[in-house]
Amino acid sequence: MDFGYLATTTAGTAVLDPDSDTLSVTGGATPVGGTPHCAEFVGAAQSNAVVNIKVPKQPSTLTRVGGTETMSASNFTLQGGLSRRALAKMDSFTFRVGATLNIAAAQVEGTYVGTFDVTVQYP
Numbered sequence: 406m407d408f409g410y411l412a413t414t415t416a417g418t419a420v421l422d423p424d425s426d427t428l429s430v431t432g433g434a435t436p437v438g439g440t441p442h443c444a445e446f447v448g449a450a451q452s453n454a455v456v457n458i459k460v461p462k463q464p465s466t467l468t469r470v471g472g473t474e475t476m477s478a479s480n481f482t483l484q485g486g487l488s489r490r491a492l493a494k495m496d497s498f499t500f501r502v503g504a505t506l507n508i509a510a511a512q513v514e515g516t517y518v519g520t521f522d523v524t525v526q527y528p
Contacts, residue, residue, distance in 0.1 A: 406478075408506050409439030416510040423484035423503035434508050443484075443501040448525050458488045459524040460502055467506075467519035474513040480505040481521065 408419045409428060417432025421443045428441035448456065464479035484501040502523060 406444040406502070406504065407440065407442050409441035410437045411435065411506075411508065412437045413508050413510065413512055417508050419506040419508065420480075421503035421506075423482055423501035424486075426501060426503075432508075433510065443503045444523075445499060445501050446523060446525075447497060447499050449497045454527050455489060456498075457524075457526045458483055458500065459526070460488075461521050461523075464507075465504075465519050465521040467517035469513060469515040469517050472513065472515060474515070474517075476509065476512060476517055477507050478504040478519065478521065479507060 406421060408421065411419055411430070412435045413433050414435075415433030417430060417434030419434050419436070419441075420429050420431070421427075421441060422429065423443045426443050428436060430436060460481040460483050464477040466475050466477055468475050482503045
């Protein structure tokens with residue numbers, strides 16, 4: 406997941422939409438470069454299967470590289486909005502996950518990194 410380069414004048418958000426793989430901003434956030442894109446995952450069904458895909462319900466903390474400043478990513482969304490998908494035998498599948506980056510008014514400039522868990526379950 407990459408929100409690209411953002412400038413801020415006041416607090417705002419940057420939202421990655423997994424359906425269109427595009428970035429939108431609110432408040433004082435302005436895109437200024439980079440190539441924003443959602444996280445993309447690939448899986449494979451073992452047999453005629455239904456898979457359940459779970460994205461985080463809680464925010465994930467991102468920390469500035471070389472510093473202690475943080476911001477959060479929240480409202481994780483799954484492409485197509487469906488967490489349960491039926492797949493044919495040995496069918497591979499790709500899906501994207503988007504989120505909202507919450508940017509403070511005085512956010513320190515830098516590269517922020519973090520992790521989040523996505524679970525694919527075969528019931």
